[in-house]
Amino acid sequence: MELDFIKEMFDSIAPRYDFLNRLLSLRQDVYWRRTMISALDLPDNATVLDVACGTGDVLIEILNQTGNQKLVVGADFAPEMLKQAKIKLLRENFSPDIQLIAGNALYLPFAPDTFDAVTIAFGIRNIMDRKSALSNFFNCLKSGGKLAVLELATPGSKFFLSLYLFYFSRILPLIGAFFSKHMKAYDYLPASVINFPPPDKFAAIMKQAEFTKIKWRRLTMGIATVHIGHKE
Ligand SMILES: C[S@@+](CC[C@H](N)C(=O)[O-])C[C@H]1O[C@@H](n2cnc3c(N)ncnc32)[C@H](O)[C@@H]1O
Structure with missing residues (x-):
């Protein structure tokens, strides 16, 4: 039910x-994805999975930064988002070898020890069972592999927080509804960000999923956070 709502929302x-x-x-979203991929410090010829790939911006960032990856796979459960990703990858002349897969982050169809890196940008917030999703990512990583999670967050500074919450809860839903014609999607966005755990709590969930050497970095005054974790 919850998943159906999210899927329908992103499709529309x-x-x-x-x-x-x-x-x-x-x-800022462009800068945040760039920061997440450079923080991964991908080896040459890496195999990379981007979960909740949406319209493919993380895939494009990986290819722009590294250019020579062996295998890059994007997975998302919303077919219309994948359709946009396909159009964009073709338009920008990226290799047709990039695989786009319709799949749920909670049931990824990959063998253990497949990827050097797994990424997820603005996706984990939509998945309630975060620990299971993170455990799935852990399983399909090779030993020595890394996970990068980029997510929206609420800023730490009290002054900036009140300005931000005003923009986020009052202005953003109006602009979002006007352009997307979806009345609920941009109401859901602030609610999902406000309810998302702060960086230290999210790091604790990563630890429960067996990730080690977990680090995070706040971006743009804390509006977004990148977490990196390792599989030993
Ligand atoms: C906010 S978008 C982020 C898209 C992209 N990663 C980006 O950087 O713009 C969230 C994406 O997560 C996908 N998603 C949400 N829950 C998912 C799940 N359980 N399994 C797979 N995809 C999911 C949605 O379909 C949507 O495309």
């Missing part, structure tokens, strides 16, 4: 998703 906003991301984040 898919054509406007990129435009709204850039507008509502004032293009």
